[in-house]
Amino acid sequence: MTGIRNDQQWWNRFWDEKARTRVGLEPGQDDSTWFGLVWSVALEYLQDLFDRRAPGKSLLESGCGSARVSRHMALSGGYDCTMLDYSRPALQLAVSGFAESGLPGRFLVGDINHLCFEDGRFDVAYCGGVIEFFSDIRAPIREMVRVLKPGGVFAATIVPRKFSVQTIADWERTAAYSMNNILKRNFREAFKRARSIPPDYAVSSAPLEGYVAACRDAGLVDVVGLCATPFPALALPRFGQKYYARLMKAMKPAWRRFNRSQSRFSKRWGMSYVIHGIKGPLKP
Numbered sequence: 001m002t003g004i005r006n007d008q009q010w011w012n013r014f015w016d017e018k019a020r021t022r023v024g025l026e027p028g029q030d031d032s033t034w035f036g037l038v039w040s041v042a043l044e045y046l047q048d049l050f051d052r053r054a055p056g057k058s059l060l061e062s063g064c065g066s067a068r069v070s071r072h073m074a075l076s077g078g079y080d081c082t083m084l085d086y087s088r089p090a091l092q093l094a095v096s097g098f099a100e101s102g103l104p105g106r107f108l109v110g111d112i113n114h115l116c117f118e119d120g121r122f123d124v125a126y127c128g129g130v131i132e133f134f135s136d137i138r139a140p141i142r143e144m145v146r147v148l149k150p151g152g153v154f155a156a157t158i159v160p161r162k163f164s165v166q167t168i169a170d171w172e173r174t175a176a177y178s179m180n181n182i183l184k185r186n187f188r189e190a191f192k193r194a195r196s197i198p199p200d201y202a203v204s205s206a207p208l209e210g211y212v213a214a215c216r217d218a219g220l221v222d223v224v225g226l227c228a229t230p231f232p233a234l235a236l237p238r239f240g241q242k243y244y245a246r247l248m249k250a251m252k253p254a255w256r257r258f259n260r261s262q263s264r265f266s267k268r269w270g271m272s273y274v275i276h277g278i279k280g281p282l283k284p
């Protein structure tokens, strides 16, 4: 995963490859892997937020990729989803995922920085894993807030470049990677360092406070910025992954508390950001 730039062709190739391998395309309720658990905790949080705070059920997901979040919201929450991405192969996956689940949805090729919708159209505007790819994180936030109804909910999940528990866990992944390559006598690969976010992966290192300020400047109130995900991805053998997933699952109540805590510890330790706010005025 090196050499990533936020360019359309790169994303087209990325989604073509996903379509071929089908890895990581499910809505994300699989409690037997780190990946599935991270998604299940995130989806639970987002659905609770949308159900409690949104004035209605129309949802826009920008930079939707395979539309994992929209698919979950349509299935479990009855949301009326519009999905936008500038990659056609991504949208094809979104279309086939919705068709598989027998769900209606609208799918549009478009740019998150210039949305093709009138002001005040949606009850929820969500994007995941997108804003951190822009040098100006404010532009996509402003645009998504523009298309929200007053009282509508904006939310974004972000994987920033920051120190976190994953930075420490990357040493374990490096050791496992090296060992594996030494055993295979693949010495060229054996001494490379595994980094979950390689130096040339073009994600922003903007701090959580920067995202929160951008939300407020865009006209959101009740803005919340959380640092989430206390468990790192580890390179364990299959049986180890199974026990690790069991441990994480048993610790879900503490995990939820960590995500919501807004403590100094969670800001240092956590791997991802969740930001959300309401387009004023607030519901009475």
Ligand SMILES: C[S@@+](CC[C@H](N)C(=O)[O-])C[C@H]1O[C@@H](n2cnc3c(N)ncnc32)[C@H](O)[C@@H]1O
Binding pocket: 006, 011, 062, 063, 064, 065, 066, 067, 068, 084, 085, 086, 087, 090, 110, 111, 112, 113, 127, 128, 129, 130, 133
């Ligand atoms: C890391 S993927 C996230 C996909 C999905 N939201 C998820 O969480 O699985 C980032 C997505 O943003 C899309 N994207 C990047 N820049 C965009 C832009 N300017 N307008 C629309 N989509 C964009 C890419 O095509 C890609 O599908």
